[in-house]
Amino acid sequence: MDTIAEPPVSRREKRKQEIRARIEDAAYQLFKSQGVDDTSIEQICEAADVARRTFYGYFPNKHALLGGLGISRLYSQSEPMLRELMTNHHSTRARLAAMIDYIETRFASYEDIDRQLILLAPSSFANNTEQQREIGSSALASFTELIEAGRELGDATDRFSPDMLASVVVGTLNSLTTSWAFDSKFPIFAKLEEARGLFETLICTDTG
Numbered sequence: 502m503d504t505i506a507e508p509p510v511s512r513r514e515k516r517k518q519e520i521r522a523r524i525e526d527a528a529y530q531l532f533k534s535q536g537v538d539d540t541s542i543e544q545i546c547e548a549a550d551v552a553r554r555t556f557y558g559y560f561p562n563k564h565a566l567l568g569g570l571g572i573s574r575l576y577s578q579s580e581p582m583l584r585e586l587m588t589n590h591h592s593t594r595a596r597l598a599a600m601i602d603y604i605e606t607r608f609a610s611y612e613d614i615d616r617q618l619i620l621l622a623p624s625s626f627a628n629n630t631e632q633q634r635e636i637g638s639s640a641l642a643s644f645t646e647l648i649e650a651g652r653e654l655g656d657a658t659d660r661f662s663p664d665m666l667a668s669v670v671v672g673t674l675n676s677l678t679t680s681w682a683f684d685s686k687f688p689i690f691a692k693l694e695e696a697r698g699l700f701e702t703l704i705c706t707d708t709g
Contacts, residue, residue: 524549533614571622583643593651594705601697619682644670656707
């Protein structure tokens, strides 16, 4: 079990994803350059080259777009990241190390707008328990699969269940991300290095 299969996407669904990504990318650049409050839906539509009607087909308002951006940029990265890790690295220790490297690279590129997105994203699905469950389950499933693959390789512990270990990983990363969003002085890179050691100690059985 060295790869995480990606389900096929229909042409229509792929087109929808492309339009949504175009809107989100245009909005992100505008939010970053001129601020959220000074960015209008009209400006976003012009930058994304979509009609207002198309915009409202994806987002009912700007607040929903902010939440969608937060989810897309910050909460929906686990599956593609894990697919890459499983393909390019062949031990659990190497996969965990590459995961922390990937996350550190992401944080190095984040700006103030990303802090806002992290804090705003949960409110966009506060009343949507199904979406909350889907987002949480997706991350847990991805990390559970990584640990299960490690067990098959013989280099991941069997002292704790894969889903429990995955919960520790996801919970730790979420906590660090939230702390960084709330506090601009939070030592995110030092804490990620600490998390690297924690995950390796908890999960890996090889000596590294």
